[in-house]
Amino acid sequence: MTERLKFAVKSFRSRPPLTALAVAVVLSLSACGGGGGGGGGAGGIGPTSLGLGSGAAVRQRAAGNDPVPGSVTQGSRATSGITADTVQYQGGSIVADGVGTLAPASVSIPELPGAQVFMHERAIAVAISGFDAQDVPQYENTDPLLFGFWAYEVTPDNIIWGAFADGLSVSKTPAATITAATGSATYQGKTLAAYENIGGQGDSGMATADVTLLVQFGGSPTVGGTIDNLIDISNNMGVPGQILLGAASIDRTVDGGFFKGETSGPDNVRGKWGGQFFGTEYQYIGGTWGASFRDEDGVFSAAGAFSATKQEQPPTE
Numbered sequence: 001m002t003e004r005l006k007f008a009v010k011s012f013r014s015r016p017p018l019t020a021l022a023v024a025v026v027l028s029l030s031a032c033g034g035g036g037g038g039g040g041g042a043g044g045i046g047p048t049s050l051g052l053g054s055g056a057a058v059r060q061r062a063a064g065n066d067p068v069p070g071s072v073t074q075g076s077r078a079t080s081g082i083t084a085d086t087v088q089y090q091g092g093s094i095v096a097d098g099v100g101t102l103a104p105a106s107v108s109i110p111e112l113p114g115a116q117v118f119m120h121e122r123a124i125a126v127a128i129s130g131f132d133a134q135d136v137p138q139y140e141n142t143d144p145l146l147f148g149f150w151a152y153e154v155t156p157d158n159i160i161w162g163a164f165a166d167g168l169s170v171s172k173t174p175a176a177t178i179t180a181a182t183g184s185a186t187y188q189g190k191t192l193a194a195y196e197n198i199g200g201q202g203d204s205g206m207a208t209a210d211v212t213l214l215v216q217f218g219g220s221p222t223v224g225g226t227i228d229n230l231i232d233i234s235n236n237m238g239v240p241g242q243i244l245l246g247a248a249s250i251d252r253t254v255d256g257g258f259f260k261g262e263t264s265g266p267d268n269v270r271g272k273w274g275g276q277f278f279g280t281e282y283q284y285i286g287g288t289w290g291a292s293f294r295d296e297d298g299v300f301s302a303a304g305a306f307s308a309t310k311q312e313q314p315p316t317e
Contacts, residue, residue: 058151058161059196060301063290067274069258074272074288074303075150075162087125087150089166094118094125099152111206111233112192115148123152128192129168144169145278145286147305149194163194163305165275165286172256173277179252181217186311187285188212191227193304197297206233211306213245213285221250223259223275227289227306241266243291245273257282269293275306283310 058076062083067074070086077084086097094102102118102125109115109126118125127148147165154160189211196204213225224247231238248261260274275287290303 057299057301058159059194059290059303060292060299062162062303063271063292063301065290066260066272067288069254069256069276071164071166072258072275072287072305073162073164074274074290074305075160077160083162085160085162087162087164087166089127089146089168094127094150096120096123096125096150096152099123102150116146120152123150125150125164127164145284145307147286147307148192149305163288163290163303165288165305165307167278167284167286170278170280170284173279173282175253175255175257177280178217178221178250178257178277178282181221181282183217185215185217185282185313186212187215187225187308188311189285189306189308191289191304191306193289193302195300195302197300207231207302207304208233211308213308215250215285221252221257222247223250223285224248224261243269243289245289248274263289263291265291265293267293267295271303284308285310 061076061078062074064081065074065076065078066082068083068086071088073083073085073087075083075085088095092104096102099120099122102120102123105117105119107117107119109117112126112128115126115128118127125148127146129144129146144167145165146168147163149161149163151159151161191209191211193207193209194204195207208231209227210229211225211227213223215221215223225245227243227245229238230241243263243265246262246264248259250257250259256276256278258274258276260272263269263271263273269291270293271289271291273287273289275285278284278286285308286306288303288305290301292299292301
Protein backbone atom coordinates (compact mmCIF):
# COMPACT_ATOMS: atom_id res chain seq x y z
CA MET A 1 0.00 0.00 0.00
CA THR A 2 1.46 3.34 -1.04
CA GLU A 3 1.79 5.61 1.99
CA ARG A 4 2.46 9.02 0.46
CA LEU A 5 -1.14 10.08 -0.01
CA LYS A 6 -3.12 7.73 2.23
CA PHE A 7 -4.70 9.49 5.15
CA ALA A 8 -3.18 7.28 7.89
CA VAL A 9 -5.35 4.35 6.84
CA LYS A 10 -6.19 2.09 9.75
CA SER A 11 -8.63 -0.64 10.78
CA PHE A 12 -11.74 0.23 12.77
CA ARG A 13 -12.65 -3.31 13.78
CA SER A 14 -11.97 -2.61 17.44
CA ARG A 15 -13.82 0.71 17.48
CA PRO A 16 -17.30 1.26 19.08
CA PRO A 17 -20.31 0.28 16.92
CA LEU A 18 -22.35 2.76 14.91
CA THR A 19 -25.49 4.29 16.35
CA ALA A 20 -28.88 3.75 14.80
CA LEU A 21 -28.63 7.09 13.01
CA ALA A 22 -25.70 5.80 10.96
CA VAL A 23 -24.17 9.26 10.72
CA ALA A 24 -20.79 7.57 10.95
CA VAL A 25 -21.41 5.36 7.93
CA VAL A 26 -22.61 8.23 5.77
CA LEU A 27 -19.57 10.34 6.54
CA SER A 28 -16.96 7.60 6.86
CA LEU A 29 -16.56 8.21 10.56
CA SER A 30 -15.63 5.44 12.95
CA ALA A 31 -18.13 6.35 15.66
CA CYS A 32 -20.96 8.80 16.18
CA GLY A 33 -22.66 10.37 19.15
CA GLY A 34 -26.40 9.72 19.33
CA GLY A 35 -29.12 12.26 19.66
CA GLY A 36 -32.58 13.16 18.54
CA GLY A 37 -33.30 14.80 15.22
CA GLY A 38 -35.14 18.03 14.70
CA GLY A 39 -36.70 17.91 11.24
CA GLY A 40 -37.19 14.21 10.92
CA GLY A 41 -35.64 10.98 12.06
CA ALA A 42 -33.29 8.73 10.22
CA GLY A 43 -36.14 6.91 8.50
CA GLY A 44 -34.77 4.24 6.18
CA ILE A 45 -31.18 5.27 6.78
CA GLY A 46 -29.39 2.78 8.99
CA PRO A 47 -26.17 0.78 9.38
CA THR A 48 -27.41 -1.94 7.01
CA SER A 49 -28.77 0.21 4.21
CA LEU A 50 -25.78 2.55 4.32
CA GLY A 51 -23.22 -0.13 5.02
CA LEU A 52 -19.93 -0.01 3.17
CA GLY A 53 -20.83 -3.23 1.41
CA SER A 54 -23.34 -1.50 -0.87
CA GLY A 55 -22.01 2.05 -0.84
CA ALA A 56 -18.25 1.57 -0.69
CA ALA A 57 -17.49 3.14 -4.06
CA VAL A 58 -19.45 6.36 -3.60
CA ARG A 59 -16.38 8.41 -2.72
CA GLN A 60 -14.50 6.93 -5.67
CA ARG A 61 -17.31 7.93 -8.02
CA ALA A 62 -17.64 11.39 -6.49
CA ALA A 63 -13.88 11.96 -6.77
CA GLY A 64 -14.01 11.41 -10.53
CA ASN A 65 -17.09 13.52 -11.33
CA ASP A 66 -17.00 17.20 -12.23
CA PRO A 67 -18.58 19.49 -9.62
CA VAL A 68 -21.50 21.74 -10.52
CA PRO A 69 -22.35 25.30 -9.42
CA GLY A 70 -25.29 26.56 -7.39
CA SER A 71 -23.52 25.98 -4.23
CA VAL A 72 -20.53 23.88 -5.29
CA THR A 73 -21.60 20.22 -5.29
CA GLN A 74 -19.55 17.15 -6.23
CA GLY A 75 -21.39 13.84 -5.97
CA SER A 76 -21.37 10.16 -6.84
CA ARG A 77 -24.27 10.28 -9.31
CA ALA A 78 -23.37 11.80 -12.66
CA THR A 79 -24.48 12.35 -16.24
CA SER A 80 -21.60 12.22 -18.74
CA GLY A 81 -19.12 12.64 -15.88
CA ILE A 82 -20.83 15.74 -14.46
CA THR A 83 -22.43 15.64 -11.01
CA ALA A 84 -26.20 15.25 -11.38
CA ASP A 85 -27.24 16.59 -7.95
CA THR A 86 -27.17 19.97 -6.23
CA VAL A 87 -27.10 20.69 -2.51
CA GLN A 88 -27.52 24.23 -1.16
CA TYR A 89 -27.79 26.02 2.16
CA GLN A 90 -31.02 28.03 2.34
CA GLY A 91 -32.63 29.70 5.33
CA GLY A 92 -30.88 27.61 7.94
CA SER A 93 -31.55 24.27 6.23
CA ILE A 94 -29.99 22.16 3.46
CA VAL A 95 -32.00 21.83 0.24
CA ALA A 96 -31.05 18.79 -1.83
CA ASP A 97 -32.17 18.36 -5.43
CA GLY A 98 -34.63 15.48 -5.72
CA VAL A 99 -34.88 15.05 -1.94
CA GLY A 100 -36.25 18.24 -0.40
CA THR A 101 -35.34 20.12 2.76
CA LEU A 102 -32.98 18.66 5.35
CA ALA A 103 -33.78 20.40 8.64
CA PRO A 104 -31.31 21.01 11.50
CA ALA A 105 -31.06 18.03 13.86
CA SER A 106 -29.82 17.70 17.44
CA VAL A 107 -27.07 15.20 16.72
CA SER A 108 -23.50 15.46 17.95
CA ILE A 109 -20.39 14.03 16.31
CA PRO A 110 -17.46 13.72 18.74
CA GLU A 111 -14.85 14.01 16.00
CA LEU A 112 -16.39 17.28 14.81
CA PRO A 113 -17.50 19.36 17.77
CA GLY A 114 -19.64 22.23 16.56
CA ALA A 115 -20.58 20.49 13.32
CA GLN A 116 -24.13 21.05 12.08
CA VAL A 117 -26.28 18.03 11.21
CA PHE A 118 -29.29 18.25 8.88
CA MET A 119 -31.74 15.40 8.34
CA HIS A 120 -34.58 14.25 6.13
CA GLU A 121 -36.49 10.97 6.20
CA ARG A 122 -33.97 9.37 3.84
CA ALA A 123 -31.11 11.86 3.76
CA ILE A 124 -28.49 13.44 6.00
CA ALA A 125 -25.91 16.21 5.72
CA VAL A 126 -23.10 17.16 8.08
CA ALA A 127 -21.37 20.49 7.61
CA ILE A 128 -18.98 22.79 9.39
CA SER A 129 -18.40 26.50 9.04
CA GLY A 130 -15.32 28.49 9.83
CA PHE A 131 -17.07 29.82 12.91
CA ASP A 132 -17.93 26.51 14.56
CA ALA A 133 -14.61 25.10 13.32
CA GLN A 134 -12.98 27.02 16.17
CA ASP A 135 -13.67 23.97 18.32
CA VAL A 136 -11.72 21.68 16.01
CA PRO A 137 -7.94 21.96 16.60
CA GLN A 138 -7.11 21.27 12.96
CA TYR A 139 -9.07 24.34 11.84
CA GLU A 140 -7.96 27.92 12.12
CA ASN A 141 -10.03 29.77 9.51
CA THR A 142 -13.16 31.81 10.22
CA ASP A 143 -14.62 31.91 6.71
CA PRO A 144 -18.38 32.62 6.57
CA LEU A 145 -18.89 29.52 4.41
CA LEU A 146 -20.49 26.16 5.15
CA PHE A 147 -18.92 22.99 3.80
CA GLY A 148 -19.23 19.26 4.37
CA PHE A 149 -20.89 16.04 3.16
CA TRP A 150 -24.36 14.80 2.29
CA ALA A 151 -25.94 11.46 1.46
CA TYR A 152 -29.35 10.09 0.69
CA GLU A 153 -30.83 6.68 0.14
CA VAL A 154 -32.63 6.16 -3.16
CA THR A 155 -32.98 2.45 -2.32
CA PRO A 156 -31.10 0.36 0.25
CA ASP A 157 -28.65 -0.60 -2.51
CA ASN A 158 -28.38 2.84 -4.11
CA ILE A 159 -26.76 5.48 -1.90
CA ILE A 160 -25.94 8.91 -3.34
CA TRP A 161 -23.05 10.67 -1.60
CA GLY A 162 -21.17 13.91 -2.15
CA ALA A 163 -19.43 17.01 -0.83
CA PHE A 164 -20.61 20.60 -1.00
CA ALA A 165 -19.63 24.17 -0.11
CA ASP A 166 -21.91 27.20 0.09
CA GLY A 167 -22.12 30.66 1.59
CA LEU A 168 -23.31 30.77 5.19
CA SER A 169 -23.61 34.53 5.62
CA VAL A 170 -22.23 35.72 2.26
CA SER A 171 -23.43 35.47 -1.34
CA LYS A 172 -21.61 34.64 -4.54
CA THR A 173 -19.37 37.41 -5.87
CA PRO A 174 -21.05 39.38 -8.71
CA ALA A 175 -19.74 38.53 -12.17
CA ALA A 176 -18.95 42.20 -12.87
CA THR A 177 -16.68 42.34 -9.81
CA ILE A 178 -14.73 39.29 -10.92
CA THR A 179 -14.42 40.68 -14.44
CA ALA A 180 -12.99 43.96 -13.12
CA ALA A 181 -10.43 42.27 -10.85
CA THR A 182 -6.76 42.43 -11.84
CA GLY A 183 -3.46 41.09 -10.54
CA SER A 184 -3.05 37.96 -8.44
CA ALA A 185 -4.22 36.80 -5.02
CA THR A 186 -3.47 33.95 -2.64
CA TYR A 187 -6.22 32.19 -0.70
CA GLN A 188 -5.63 29.90 2.27
CA GLY A 189 -8.03 27.70 4.19
CA LYS A 190 -8.98 24.19 5.25
CA THR A 191 -10.64 21.14 3.80
CA LEU A 192 -12.65 18.35 5.37
CA ALA A 193 -12.32 15.06 3.48
CA ALA A 194 -13.75 11.54 3.69
CA TYR A 195 -11.63 8.62 2.50
CA GLU A 196 -12.02 4.91 1.83
CA ASN A 197 -9.91 1.96 0.69
CA ILE A 198 -11.85 -0.48 -1.52
CA GLY A 199 -10.54 -3.98 -2.01
CA GLY A 200 -8.05 -3.83 0.84
CA GLN A 201 -9.07 -3.72 4.50
CA GLY A 202 -12.10 -1.61 3.69
CA ASP A 203 -10.84 1.18 5.90
CA SER A 204 -12.53 4.57 5.96
CA GLY A 205 -12.34 7.78 7.91
CA MET A 206 -12.08 11.55 7.81
CA ALA A 207 -9.17 13.94 7.51
CA THR A 208 -8.42 17.64 7.45
CA ALA A 209 -5.77 19.40 5.39
CA ASP A 210 -4.53 22.84 4.37
CA VAL A 211 -5.69 24.39 1.10
CA THR A 212 -3.65 27.02 -0.76
CA LEU A 213 -4.96 28.63 -3.95
CA LEU A 214 -3.35 31.11 -6.33
CA VAL A 215 -5.68 33.18 -8.51
CA GLN A 216 -4.60 35.12 -11.57
CA PHE A 217 -7.25 37.69 -12.44
CA GLY A 218 -7.51 39.63 -15.71
CA GLY A 219 -8.69 38.83 -19.21
CA SER A 220 -8.29 35.05 -18.88
CA PRO A 221 -8.46 34.40 -15.12
CA THR A 222 -7.32 31.07 -13.68
CA VAL A 223 -7.00 29.41 -10.30
CA GLY A 224 -4.92 26.46 -9.08
CA GLY A 225 -3.34 25.25 -5.88
CA THR A 226 -2.48 22.45 -3.49
CA ILE A 227 -3.80 20.37 -0.60
CA ASP A 228 -1.12 19.69 2.04
CA ASN A 229 -0.61 18.55 5.64
CA LEU A 230 -3.15 15.76 5.74
CA ILE A 231 -4.25 14.86 9.29
CA ASP A 232 -6.53 11.99 10.28
CA ILE A 233 -9.21 13.33 12.63
CA SER A 234 -9.56 10.17 14.74
CA ASN A 235 -5.91 9.95 15.79
CA ASN A 236 -4.41 13.31 14.78
CA MET A 237 -1.82 11.43 12.71
CA GLY A 238 -0.27 13.33 9.82
CA VAL A 239 0.76 11.83 6.50
CA PRO A 240 3.20 13.52 4.09
CA GLY A 241 2.09 14.13 0.55
CA GLN A 242 0.46 16.69 -1.66
CA ILE A 243 -2.54 16.77 -3.97
CA LEU A 244 -2.31 19.23 -6.85
CA LEU A 245 -5.35 21.27 -7.84
CA GLY A 246 -4.70 21.86 -11.52
CA ALA A 247 -5.19 25.25 -13.16
CA ALA A 248 -8.85 25.94 -13.95
CA SER A 249 -10.42 28.73 -15.97
CA ILE A 250 -12.70 31.13 -14.07
CA ASP A 251 -16.01 31.88 -15.78
CA ARG A 252 -16.36 35.66 -15.57
CA THR A 253 -19.84 35.61 -17.10
CA VAL A 254 -21.61 34.12 -14.05
CA ASP A 255 -21.93 35.25 -10.45
CA GLY A 256 -19.40 33.35 -8.37
CA GLY A 257 -17.02 32.85 -11.30
CA PHE A 258 -17.47 29.07 -11.19
CA PHE A 259 -14.44 27.00 -12.21
CA LYS A 260 -13.55 23.31 -12.44
CA GLY A 261 -10.38 21.36 -13.15
CA GLU A 262 -8.35 18.20 -12.54
CA THR A 263 -6.54 16.94 -9.45
CA SER A 264 -3.29 15.01 -9.64
CA GLY A 265 -0.39 13.77 -7.55
CA PRO A 266 2.17 11.00 -7.07
CA ASP A 267 1.23 7.38 -7.76
CA ASN A 268 -1.07 8.32 -10.65
CA VAL A 269 -3.55 10.18 -8.45
CA ARG A 270 -6.47 11.50 -10.49
CA GLY A 271 -9.71 13.34 -9.76
CA LYS A 272 -11.77 16.51 -10.18
CA TRP A 273 -12.12 19.76 -8.28
CA GLY A 274 -13.93 23.07 -8.56
CA GLY A 275 -15.25 26.10 -6.75
CA GLN A 276 -16.47 29.66 -6.86
CA PHE A 277 -15.99 33.05 -5.20
CA PHE A 278 -18.03 34.47 -2.34
CA GLY A 279 -18.22 37.96 -0.84
CA THR A 280 -18.71 41.39 -2.37
CA GLU A 281 -14.99 41.65 -3.18
CA TYR A 282 -14.16 37.98 -3.88
CA GLN A 283 -12.81 37.55 -0.33
CA TYR A 284 -13.58 33.84 -0.15
CA ILE A 285 -13.48 30.69 -2.26
CA GLY A 286 -15.55 27.62 -1.50
CA GLY A 287 -15.29 24.37 -3.39
CA THR A 288 -14.94 20.60 -3.57
CA TRP A 289 -12.32 18.10 -4.69
CA GLY A 290 -11.68 14.39 -5.14
CA ALA A 291 -8.70 12.10 -5.77
CA SER A 292 -8.28 8.36 -6.36
CA PHE A 293 -5.53 5.90 -7.19
CA ARG A 294 -5.15 2.14 -7.42
CA ASP A 295 -2.37 -0.04 -6.03
CA GLU A 296 -1.85 -3.62 -4.82
CA ASP A 297 -4.24 -3.02 -1.90
CA GLY A 298 -7.13 -1.83 -4.04
CA VAL A 299 -8.55 1.60 -4.83
CA PHE A 300 -7.95 4.46 -2.41
CA SER A 301 -10.28 7.45 -2.79
CA ALA A 302 -10.88 10.71 -0.98
CA ALA A 303 -13.33 13.53 -1.57
CA GLY A 304 -14.08 16.66 0.37
CA ALA A 305 -15.03 20.32 0.52
CA PHE A 306 -13.07 23.42 1.45
CA SER A 307 -13.21 27.12 2.20
CA ALA A 308 -10.35 29.59 1.79
CA THR A 309 -9.85 33.29 2.53
CA LYS A 310 -8.02 35.89 0.45
CA GLN A 311 -4.74 36.81 2.10
CA GLU A 312 -3.60 40.38 2.60
CA GLN A 313 -0.78 41.36 0.26
CA PRO A 314 2.39 42.44 2.10
CA PRO A 315 3.16 46.15 1.71
CA THR A 316 5.65 47.02 -1.00
CA GLU A 317 8.76 48.97 -0.03
